[in-house]
Amino acid sequence: EVQLVESGGGLVQPGGSLRLSCAASGFTLSSYCMSWVRQAPGKGLEWVANIKQDGSEKYYVDSVKGRFTISRDNAKNSLYLQMNSLRAEDTAVFYCAGSCPPRYWGQGTLVTVSS
């Protein structure tokens, strides 16, 4: 059974940083393009970033370019999202998603940016 488990969310002040992690099991991460998708409270799904299978190509939605960095460690079957200079509008549930567009989803981790 495929499992994607996110961690690292929490409450952070504006301008702060967080690093999200996603651990995969029952799933060979290296075979898939991976994405982070977020959902602000009461809003729809928004693609944030994706990374190709070997990590050679990374793409971001305009609103996070220069602030967020997606990375992966295929040996550890893990995906990451480093988030810097966080803003109130980044408050959302962040989902780790396998395949592009996603076929597999984690349960999500809540990021709250507030003073």
Next chain:
Amino acid sequence: QSVLTQPPSASGTPGQRVTISCSGSSSNIGINSVNWYQQLPGTAPKLLIYSNNQGPSGVPDRFSGSKSGTSASLAISGLQSEDEADYYCAAWDDSLDGVVFGGGTKLTVL
């Protein structure tokens, strides 16, 4: 504003067939396949349809998908109360090099 366009709401009575549309462009739906997701309140999205019309194992065959040109549709037949949820379409976009989503459709079972 989402890149893919969905109606914000849809409704039907138990047993009815409902259809949800998803409109895109030549850089996304026009050249790439479409996935559909169901999201129940407080839960993660669940894959309903992939590659336009393929159903993952475990998804009832009441759910079906189709694509024509730059638009796609999700059909739900034999509507049930547990189908009340938000539904999203998604596709890869070659211009953005990213995934684009529809804004979501809230389905109400009357």
